[in-house]
Amino acid sequence: MLKRLSFDVEVLTPAFVGGHEPRKLDEHTPLRPHTIRGLLRWWFRAAAGSVLWPTDQSERARRRMIVELRKVESALFGDTEHASNVMVLPPKVSRAQCQPFEIPDSRRSPGQRYLGYGLFEDGRRPEAIYPHHTPIPVTLRLRREITGAPDLLGATVWLWTALGGIGARSRRGYGSLRLVKADDAMRIKGHLIDQPSTHTDLVKQLHDGIAWATNVFLEYLPKFTTHPLQRAPGGPHPELRTLYGIDGDDSIVALAGMFGAASEAMERMGRLFQSFRSTLERHRLGMPPLADYFAVKNSITSRRPPSSLDRAAFGLPLPFYFRSLQGAKATFLPQHADRLASPLLLRIHALKISTGQRYVGTLINLVGRGDSYVHPLLARRLVERKDKDKESGSFAPPNGAILRQFIQWAKTEASNEQARKLRGQR
Numbered sequence: 066m067l068k069r070l071s072f073d074v075e076v077l078t079p080a081f082v083g084g085h086e087p088r089k090l091d092e093h094t095p096l097r098p099h100t101i102r103g104l105l106r107w108w109f110r111a112a113a114g115s116v117l118w119p120t121d122q123s124e125r126a127r128r129r130m131i132v133e134l135r136k137v138e139s140a141l142f143g144d145t146e147h148a149s150n151v152m153v154l155p156p157k158v159s160r161a162q163c164q165p166f167e168i169p170d171s172r173r174s175p176g177q178r179y180l181g182y183g184l185f186e187d188g189r190r191p192e193a194i195y196p197h198h199t200p201i202p203v204t205l206r207l208r209r210e211i212t213g214a215p216d217l218l219g220a221t222v223w224l225w226t227a228l229g230g231i232g233a234r235s236r237r238g239y240g241s242l243r244l245v246k247a248d249d250a251m252r253i254k255g256h257l258i259d260q261p262s263t264h265t266d267l268v269k270q271l272h273d274g275i276a277w278a279t280n281v282f283l284e285y286l287p288k289f290t291t292h293p294l295q296r297a298p299g300g301p302h303p304e305l306r307t308l309y310g311i312d313g314d315d316s317i318v319a320l321a322g323m324f325g326a327a328s329e330a331m332e333r334m335g336r337l338f339q340s341f342r343s344t345l346e347r348h349r350l351g352m353p354p355l356a357d358y359f360a361v362k363n364s365i366t367s368r369r370p371p372s373s374l375d376r377a378a379f380g381l382p383l384p385f386y387f388r389s390l391q392g393a394k395a396t397f398l399p400q401h402a403d404r405l406a407s408p409l410l411l412r413i414h415a416l417k418i419s420t421g422q423r424y425v426g427t428l429i430n431l432v433g434r435g436d437s438y439v440h441p442l443l444a445r446r447l448v449e450r451k452d453k454d455k456e457s458g459s460f461a462p463p464n465g466a467i468l469r470q471f472i473q474w475a476k477t478e479a480s481n482e483q484a485r486k487l488r489g490q491r
Contacts, residue, residue: 068207070215072222072247073200077413077424078327079166079193080240081184081233088191095163095194098153100231101203105151106142108225109217111431113137114307116282117292122299130292130302137289141214150211151218154204162197165190176335177328180237180411191233196327200245213285219251220278224308227257227274228410228429236380236406237338238331238426241413252281260417264319264425267414271317271429275308304443306408310433317430318472319414320479322486323423327413333482334411334426337475342376355467361385365393370449370457375467378441380407399445400459408432408441409468426479428472432465441465 082100084091091097117134119126135144143149168185169177184191207214223244230240243260247253257274261267283294301307311317320337324330340346344354360371365387374397377383381404383397399405408431416423432441446459 068210068215068250070205070207070218070248070251071202072226072251073202073245074226075200075243075245075415076162076194076196076231077241077243077415078230078239078331079195080231080235081166081191081193082231082240083191083233088189090163090192090194094155095158096156096201096231098155101153101156102142102149102151104225104229104231105153105218105221106138108229109141109221110134110138110305111307112220112224112278112282113286114301114305115279115309116286116294117290118295118297118301119299120293120297126297127302127304133290133292134305137286140211140289141217148208150208150214152206152208154206156201156203158194158201159197159199162195163192164195166193174328174332175339176332176337178335179339180331180335181234181239184233193232193239211288213288215248215250216252216281217285219247219253220281222247222251223253223257223274224278227271228412230412236410238334238411238413241327243415260415260422262417264321264323264416267319267416267425267427268317271427272312275312279308303440304445306431306443308431311429311431313433315430315469315472316433318428318476320426320428320475321483322479323416323418323425325421325423327415327424330413330424330426333479334413334475337478338411338471340478341471341474342379358385361395361397362387362390364449364457365390365395365451368451368457370447370460372460373463374447374460375463377447378407378463378465378467379409381405381442381447394451396450397447398450398456399442400448402445405442405445407468408465409471428475430468430472432468441468 082096113134117130119130141150168190171178226242226244230242232240244258246258254277257270261270286294301309340350344358347354355376357374357376364371377397381397381399385395387393410429412427412429414425414427416425440462442462445462447462448459449457
Protein backbone atom coordinates (compact mmCIF):
# COMPACT_ATOMS: atom_id res chain seq x y z
CA MET A 66 0.00 0.00 0.00
CA LEU A 67 1.29 3.43 -0.88
CA LYS A 68 2.55 5.57 1.98
CA ARG A 69 0.36 8.65 2.33
CA LEU A 70 1.58 11.94 3.86
CA SER A 71 -0.43 15.13 4.15
CA PHE A 72 -0.03 18.70 5.35
CA ASP A 73 -2.03 21.93 5.17
CA VAL A 74 -0.67 25.29 4.05
CA GLU A 75 -2.07 28.79 4.25
CA VAL A 76 -1.32 31.30 1.48
CA LEU A 77 -0.33 34.58 3.15
CA THR A 78 0.27 36.72 0.06
CA PRO A 79 -0.96 36.38 -3.56
CA ALA A 80 0.75 33.50 -5.38
CA PHE A 81 1.34 33.83 -9.15
CA VAL A 82 1.61 30.14 -10.00
CA GLY A 83 0.26 30.27 -13.56
CA GLY A 84 -0.74 27.37 -15.79
CA HIS A 85 -0.13 26.18 -19.34
CA GLU A 86 -0.99 29.74 -20.43
CA PRO A 87 1.36 32.40 -19.01
CA ARG A 88 -0.03 34.49 -16.14
CA LYS A 89 -3.30 32.55 -16.10
CA LEU A 90 -4.22 29.93 -13.54
CA ASP A 91 -5.05 26.44 -14.70
CA GLU A 92 -8.83 26.17 -14.77
CA HIS A 93 -9.01 22.72 -13.16
CA THR A 94 -5.81 22.59 -11.08
CA PRO A 95 -4.78 26.12 -10.05
CA LEU A 96 -2.04 24.73 -7.80
CA ARG A 97 -0.30 22.18 -10.00
CA PRO A 98 1.35 19.10 -8.45
CA HIS A 99 4.55 19.35 -10.47
CA THR A 100 5.05 22.91 -9.17
CA ILE A 101 4.97 21.68 -5.58
CA ARG A 102 7.20 18.71 -6.33
CA GLY A 103 9.74 20.99 -8.02
CA LEU A 104 9.86 23.28 -4.98
CA LEU A 105 10.24 20.35 -2.62
CA ARG A 106 13.09 19.09 -4.77
CA TRP A 107 14.85 22.47 -4.60
CA TRP A 108 14.68 22.65 -0.81
CA PHE A 109 15.68 19.00 -0.49
CA ARG A 110 18.79 19.77 -2.55
CA ALA A 111 19.57 22.86 -0.44
CA ALA A 112 19.32 20.83 2.77
CA ALA A 113 21.24 17.85 1.41
CA GLY A 114 23.98 20.14 0.09
CA SER A 115 24.33 21.56 3.59
CA VAL A 116 25.56 18.24 4.97
CA LEU A 117 26.87 16.40 1.90
CA TRP A 118 30.22 18.08 1.29
CA PRO A 119 33.12 17.41 -1.09
CA THR A 120 35.85 15.45 0.72
CA ASP A 121 38.26 18.26 -0.22
CA GLN A 122 38.18 21.36 -2.40
CA SER A 123 39.62 19.73 -5.51
CA GLU A 124 37.57 19.74 -8.70
CA ARG A 125 37.54 15.94 -8.67
CA ALA A 126 36.10 15.78 -5.14
CA ARG A 127 33.46 18.33 -6.06
CA ARG A 128 32.38 16.30 -9.09
CA ARG A 129 32.12 13.14 -6.96
CA MET A 130 29.97 14.97 -4.45
CA ILE A 131 27.60 16.19 -7.21
CA VAL A 132 27.23 12.60 -8.41
CA GLU A 133 26.26 11.53 -4.87
CA LEU A 134 23.86 14.44 -4.49
CA ARG A 135 22.11 13.48 -7.71
CA LYS A 136 21.87 9.89 -6.50
CA VAL A 137 20.17 10.74 -3.19
CA GLU A 138 17.91 13.30 -4.88
CA SER A 139 16.80 10.89 -7.61
CA ALA A 140 16.03 8.22 -5.00
CA LEU A 141 13.10 10.38 -3.90
CA PHE A 142 12.34 12.67 -6.81
CA GLY A 143 13.38 10.58 -9.80
CA ASP A 144 15.49 11.40 -12.85
CA THR A 145 15.38 10.90 -16.60
CA GLU A 146 15.43 7.11 -16.17
CA HIS A 147 13.22 6.62 -13.10
CA ALA A 148 9.88 8.13 -12.13
CA SER A 149 9.67 10.20 -8.99
CA ASN A 150 8.95 8.19 -5.85
CA VAL A 151 7.11 11.26 -4.52
CA MET A 152 3.65 11.78 -6.00
CA VAL A 153 1.79 15.03 -5.30
CA LEU A 154 -1.97 14.75 -5.57
CA PRO A 155 -3.78 17.80 -7.04
CA PRO A 156 -4.53 20.16 -4.12
CA LYS A 157 -8.09 21.41 -3.84
CA VAL A 158 -8.07 25.18 -4.19
CA SER A 159 -11.30 27.15 -3.91
CA ARG A 160 -12.21 29.12 -7.02
CA ALA A 161 -12.94 32.02 -4.69
CA GLN A 162 -9.21 32.18 -4.05
CA CYS A 163 -8.39 32.49 -7.75
CA GLN A 164 -8.82 35.80 -9.55
CA PRO A 165 -6.93 38.42 -11.57
CA PHE A 166 -4.52 40.44 -9.48
CA GLU A 167 -5.04 44.16 -9.14
CA ILE A 168 -1.68 45.60 -10.17
CA PRO A 169 -0.34 47.88 -7.40
CA ASP A 170 -0.32 51.56 -8.29
CA SER A 171 3.24 52.90 -8.47
CA ARG A 172 2.25 55.98 -6.44
CA ARG A 173 -0.02 54.53 -3.77
CA SER A 174 1.77 51.16 -3.42
CA PRO A 175 5.30 51.60 -4.77
CA GLY A 176 6.71 48.96 -2.41
CA GLN A 177 4.46 46.15 -3.63
CA ARG A 178 4.94 47.29 -7.23
CA TYR A 179 8.72 47.20 -6.80
CA LEU A 180 8.67 43.70 -5.29
CA GLY A 181 6.77 42.50 -8.37
CA TYR A 182 9.10 44.22 -10.83
CA GLY A 183 8.90 42.62 -14.26
CA LEU A 184 5.59 40.90 -13.54
CA PHE A 185 3.38 43.97 -14.00
CA GLU A 186 5.32 46.04 -16.54
CA ASP A 187 3.35 45.02 -19.65
CA GLY A 188 0.07 46.11 -18.05
CA ARG A 189 -1.51 42.62 -18.14
CA ARG A 190 -3.21 41.52 -14.95
CA PRO A 191 -1.74 38.18 -13.88
CA GLU A 192 -4.02 35.75 -12.08
CA ALA A 193 -3.16 34.70 -8.55
CA ILE A 194 -4.18 32.42 -5.71
CA TYR A 195 -5.26 34.79 -2.96
CA PRO A 196 -5.09 34.42 0.83
CA HIS A 197 -8.21 32.71 2.12
CA HIS A 198 -9.60 31.62 5.48
CA THR A 199 -9.45 27.94 4.42
CA PRO A 200 -6.01 26.26 4.42
CA ILE A 201 -5.03 24.26 1.34
CA PRO A 202 -4.57 20.51 1.98
CA VAL A 203 -1.63 18.89 0.17
CA THR A 204 -1.24 15.10 -0.06
CA LEU A 205 1.98 13.27 -0.94
CA ARG A 206 2.25 9.61 -1.77
CA LEU A 207 5.34 7.43 -1.93
CA ARG A 208 5.32 4.84 -4.72
CA ARG A 209 7.38 2.61 -2.45
CA GLU A 210 8.25 2.89 1.20
CA ILE A 211 11.86 3.88 1.91
CA THR A 212 13.30 4.13 5.40
CA GLY A 213 13.69 7.78 6.34
CA ALA A 214 11.73 9.13 3.37
CA PRO A 215 8.79 10.52 5.45
CA ASP A 216 11.26 12.21 7.83
CA LEU A 217 13.26 13.76 5.00
CA LEU A 218 10.07 14.91 3.30
CA GLY A 219 8.80 16.37 6.57
CA ALA A 220 11.99 18.41 7.00
CA THR A 221 11.81 19.49 3.36
CA VAL A 222 8.16 20.58 3.64
CA TRP A 223 8.97 22.64 6.73
CA LEU A 224 11.94 24.36 5.05
CA TRP A 225 9.87 25.17 1.97
CA THR A 226 6.89 26.62 3.85
CA ALA A 227 8.95 28.45 6.49
CA LEU A 228 11.70 29.92 4.32
CA GLY A 229 10.43 29.75 0.75
CA GLY A 230 7.24 30.38 -1.15
CA ILE A 231 5.47 29.52 -4.37
CA GLY A 232 5.05 31.15 -7.76
CA ALA A 233 6.59 34.14 -9.51
CA ARG A 234 8.39 36.67 -7.28
CA SER A 235 8.26 34.31 -4.30
CA ARG A 236 11.79 35.49 -3.41
CA ARG A 237 10.32 38.95 -3.02
CA GLY A 238 7.44 38.17 -0.67
CA TYR A 239 4.69 37.08 -3.05
CA GLY A 240 3.49 33.51 -2.54
CA SER A 241 4.53 33.41 1.13
CA LEU A 242 3.13 30.39 2.97
CA ARG A 243 2.44 29.14 6.49
CA LEU A 244 2.44 25.49 7.49
CA VAL A 245 -0.80 24.93 9.41
CA LYS A 246 -0.53 21.22 10.27
CA ALA A 247 1.21 18.04 9.16
CA ASP A 248 0.91 14.29 9.54
CA ASP A 249 2.59 12.71 12.56
CA ALA A 250 4.45 10.42 10.13
CA MET A 251 6.43 13.44 8.91
CA ARG A 252 7.71 13.94 12.45
CA ILE A 253 7.73 17.73 12.30
CA LYS A 254 8.10 19.04 15.84
CA GLY A 255 4.96 20.74 17.11
CA HIS A 256 6.60 24.00 18.17
CA LEU A 257 7.85 24.46 14.59
CA ILE A 258 4.24 24.56 13.36
CA ASP A 259 2.79 26.66 16.19
CA GLN A 260 2.41 30.35 15.36
CA PRO A 261 4.91 32.53 17.23
CA SER A 262 3.63 35.66 18.95
CA THR A 263 6.71 37.91 18.86
CA HIS A 264 9.51 38.78 16.46
CA THR A 265 12.02 37.12 18.78
CA ASP A 266 9.99 33.91 18.91
CA LEU A 267 9.69 33.91 15.10
CA VAL A 268 13.44 34.19 14.54
CA LYS A 269 14.10 31.54 17.19
CA GLN A 270 11.58 29.20 15.56
CA LEU A 271 13.27 29.60 12.18
CA HIS A 272 16.72 28.94 13.65
CA ASP A 273 15.41 25.93 15.61
CA GLY A 274 13.74 24.56 12.48
CA ILE A 275 16.88 24.87 10.37
CA ALA A 276 18.93 23.10 13.04
CA TRP A 277 16.30 20.35 13.33
CA ALA A 278 16.06 19.87 9.55
CA THR A 279 19.86 19.69 9.29
CA ASN A 280 19.92 16.95 11.93
CA VAL A 281 17.19 15.04 10.09
CA PHE A 282 19.32 15.04 6.94
CA LEU A 283 22.42 14.05 8.92
CA GLU A 284 20.49 11.11 10.38
CA TYR A 285 18.72 9.77 7.28
CA LEU A 286 20.83 10.75 4.29
CA PRO A 287 23.40 7.98 5.02
CA LYS A 288 20.66 5.47 4.08
CA PHE A 289 21.02 6.74 0.49
CA THR A 290 24.78 7.27 0.22
CA THR A 291 28.11 6.09 1.63
CA HIS A 292 29.64 9.51 1.04
CA PRO A 293 30.82 11.09 4.35
CA LEU A 294 28.66 13.89 5.72
CA GLN A 295 30.00 17.22 7.07
CA ARG A 296 33.50 15.98 7.86
CA ALA A 297 35.65 17.77 5.30
CA PRO A 298 37.24 21.09 6.39
CA GLY A 299 36.33 22.97 3.22
CA GLY A 300 32.58 23.33 3.73
CA PRO A 301 29.79 22.76 1.17
CA HIS A 302 30.12 22.90 -2.59
CA PRO A 303 30.76 26.58 -3.50
CA GLU A 304 28.42 26.50 -6.49
CA LEU A 305 25.35 25.13 -4.73
CA ARG A 306 22.78 27.12 -2.78
CA THR A 307 22.57 25.51 0.67
CA LEU A 308 21.39 26.27 4.20
CA TYR A 309 24.90 26.19 5.61
CA GLY A 310 25.84 29.25 7.65
CA ILE A 311 22.44 30.94 7.98
CA ASP A 312 22.36 30.45 11.74
CA GLY A 313 24.04 33.81 12.39
CA ASP A 314 22.24 36.71 14.04
CA ASP A 315 22.08 38.76 10.84
CA SER A 316 21.13 35.97 8.43
CA ILE A 317 17.47 35.95 9.51
CA VAL A 318 15.93 39.27 10.54
CA ALA A 319 12.28 39.97 11.35
CA LEU A 320 11.77 43.68 10.68
CA ALA A 321 10.32 45.70 13.58
CA GLY A 322 6.61 46.39 13.55
CA MET A 323 3.59 44.25 12.74
CA PHE A 324 0.66 44.87 10.41
CA GLY A 325 -2.98 43.89 10.24
CA ALA A 326 -2.68 42.92 6.57
CA ALA A 327 0.08 41.06 4.76
CA SER A 328 -0.08 43.65 1.95
CA GLU A 329 0.90 46.37 4.45
CA ALA A 330 3.91 44.38 5.60
CA MET A 331 4.90 43.84 1.96
CA GLU A 332 4.49 47.51 1.15
CA ARG A 333 6.84 48.60 3.94
CA MET A 334 9.40 45.90 3.08
CA GLY A 335 9.24 46.83 -0.61
CA ARG A 336 9.76 50.52 0.13
CA LEU A 337 12.85 49.69 2.17
CA PHE A 338 14.18 47.49 -0.62
CA GLN A 339 13.58 50.18 -3.24
CA SER A 340 15.00 52.98 -1.09
CA PHE A 341 18.26 51.11 -0.56
CA ARG A 342 18.78 50.05 -4.19
CA SER A 343 17.37 52.89 -6.29
CA THR A 344 19.66 55.84 -7.03
CA LEU A 345 16.67 58.18 -7.31
CA GLU A 346 15.26 57.04 -3.97
CA ARG A 347 18.65 57.32 -2.28
CA HIS A 348 18.96 60.87 -3.61
CA ARG A 349 15.50 61.71 -2.28
CA LEU A 350 16.51 60.42 1.16
CA GLY A 351 19.81 62.30 1.13
CA MET A 352 21.97 59.19 0.61
CA PRO A 353 24.73 58.92 -2.01
CA PRO A 354 24.34 56.44 -4.87
CA LEU A 355 25.72 52.96 -4.37
CA ALA A 356 29.32 52.65 -5.52
CA ASP A 357 28.49 50.51 -8.54
CA TYR A 358 26.42 53.38 -9.98
CA PHE A 359 29.66 55.17 -10.81
CA ALA A 360 31.43 51.95 -11.82
CA VAL A 361 28.77 51.15 -14.43
CA LYS A 362 28.58 54.73 -15.63
CA ASN A 363 32.33 54.73 -16.20
CA SER A 364 32.13 51.40 -17.99
CA ILE A 365 29.68 52.84 -20.50
CA THR A 366 31.83 55.85 -21.27
CA SER A 367 35.12 53.93 -21.27
CA ARG A 368 33.71 50.81 -22.98
CA ARG A 369 35.40 48.58 -20.42
CA PRO A 370 33.52 46.39 -17.93
CA PRO A 371 33.51 47.53 -14.30
CA SER A 372 35.88 45.84 -11.88
CA SER A 373 32.99 45.02 -9.54
CA LEU A 374 29.22 45.17 -9.36
CA ASP A 375 27.96 44.79 -5.79
CA ARG A 376 24.28 45.17 -6.70
CA ALA A 377 24.47 41.96 -8.73
CA ALA A 378 24.17 40.10 -5.42
CA PHE A 379 20.47 41.04 -5.50
CA GLY A 380 20.04 38.87 -8.61
CA LEU A 381 20.66 38.92 -12.36
CA PRO A 382 19.93 40.11 -15.01
CA LEU A 383 20.51 43.64 -13.73
CA PRO A 384 19.69 46.61 -16.04
CA PHE A 385 21.07 50.14 -15.64
CA TYR A 386 19.72 53.28 -17.28
CA PHE A 387 21.41 56.70 -17.20
CA ARG A 388 19.48 59.85 -18.05
CA SER A 389 22.69 61.86 -17.71
CA LEU A 390 24.18 59.82 -20.59
CA GLN A 391 21.30 60.45 -23.01
CA GLY A 392 19.50 57.28 -21.95
CA ALA A 393 22.50 54.95 -22.25
CA LYS A 394 21.78 51.43 -20.99
CA ALA A 395 23.75 48.43 -19.82
CA THR A 396 22.56 45.02 -18.66
CA PHE A 397 24.61 42.59 -16.60
CA LEU A 398 24.20 38.82 -16.81
CA PRO A 399 25.84 35.74 -15.32
CA GLN A 400 28.38 34.23 -17.68
CA HIS A 401 26.93 31.37 -19.78
CA ALA A 402 23.40 31.90 -18.38
CA ASP A 403 20.41 34.21 -18.72
CA ARG A 404 19.63 34.72 -15.06
CA LEU A 405 20.72 33.90 -11.53
CA ALA A 406 18.59 34.29 -8.41
CA SER A 407 19.76 36.20 -5.38
CA PRO A 408 20.40 34.38 -2.08
CA LEU A 409 18.35 37.08 -0.35
CA LEU A 410 14.75 36.05 0.40
CA LEU A 411 12.12 38.62 1.35
CA ARG A 412 9.35 36.82 3.19
CA ILE A 413 6.08 37.53 4.99
CA HIS A 414 5.45 35.62 8.23
CA ALA A 415 2.36 35.57 10.43
CA LEU A 416 2.30 36.16 14.18
CA LYS A 417 -0.55 35.23 16.49
CA ILE A 418 -1.46 37.78 19.13
CA SER A 419 -4.47 38.26 21.39
CA THR A 420 -6.33 40.41 18.86
CA GLY A 421 -5.75 38.04 15.91
CA GLN A 422 -3.17 37.38 13.22
CA ARG A 423 -0.52 39.98 12.39
CA TYR A 424 2.13 40.06 9.68
CA VAL A 425 5.81 40.94 9.63
CA GLY A 426 8.44 41.22 6.91
CA THR A 427 11.44 38.90 7.23
CA LEU A 428 14.82 38.99 5.48
CA ILE A 429 16.67 35.69 4.99
CA ASN A 430 20.22 35.64 3.61
CA LEU A 431 21.11 32.20 2.27
CA VAL A 432 24.77 33.17 2.10
CA GLY A 433 24.95 33.87 5.83
CA ARG A 434 28.30 33.45 7.54
CA GLY A 435 29.26 30.82 4.99
CA ASP A 436 30.29 33.45 2.44
CA SER A 437 33.91 32.36 2.66
CA TYR A 438 32.74 29.16 0.94
CA VAL A 439 29.66 30.14 -1.03
CA HIS A 440 29.57 33.15 -3.34
CA PRO A 441 26.26 35.04 -3.48
CA LEU A 442 26.17 34.32 -7.22
CA LEU A 443 27.64 30.82 -6.92
CA ALA A 444 31.04 31.88 -8.26
CA ARG A 445 29.57 32.83 -11.65
CA ARG A 446 31.51 35.57 -13.41
CA LEU A 447 29.53 38.48 -14.86
CA VAL A 448 29.32 39.96 -18.35
CA GLU A 449 28.07 43.36 -19.48
CA ARG A 450 25.78 43.75 -22.49
CA LYS A 451 25.47 47.25 -23.94
CA ASP A 452 23.35 46.26 -26.91
CA LYS A 453 21.31 43.24 -27.94
CA ASP A 454 24.12 41.01 -29.16
CA LYS A 455 27.43 42.45 -28.02
CA GLU A 456 29.03 41.59 -24.68
CA SER A 457 32.20 42.99 -23.13
CA GLY A 458 34.70 40.92 -21.14
CA SER A 459 33.80 39.06 -17.97
CA PHE A 460 34.66 40.12 -14.43
CA ALA A 461 34.49 38.69 -10.91
CA PRO A 462 31.20 38.35 -8.98
CA PRO A 463 30.55 40.42 -5.81
CA ASN A 464 31.36 39.04 -2.36
CA GLY A 465 27.90 39.58 -0.86
CA ALA A 466 28.82 42.36 1.55
CA ILE A 467 26.02 44.51 0.11
CA LEU A 468 23.43 41.96 1.28
CA ARG A 469 24.57 42.31 4.89
CA GLN A 470 24.72 46.07 4.44
CA PHE A 471 21.10 46.14 3.23
CA ILE A 472 19.86 43.88 6.01
CA GLN A 473 21.48 46.07 8.68
CA TRP A 474 20.17 49.26 7.06
CA ALA A 475 16.62 47.87 6.71
CA LYS A 476 16.70 46.58 10.28
CA THR A 477 17.69 50.04 11.58
CA GLU A 478 15.22 51.92 9.36
CA ALA A 479 12.31 49.65 10.37
CA SER A 480 13.17 50.10 14.06
CA ASN A 481 13.35 53.87 13.67
CA GLU A 482 10.05 53.92 11.81
CA GLN A 483 8.40 51.85 14.53
CA ALA A 484 9.80 54.14 17.21
CA ARG A 485 8.41 57.21 15.42
CA LYS A 486 5.04 55.51 15.10
CA LEU A 487 4.91 54.72 18.81
CA ARG A 488 5.85 58.28 19.73
CA GLY A 489 3.08 59.59 17.49
CA GLN A 490 0.52 57.42 19.33
CA ARG A 491 1.34 58.89 22.74
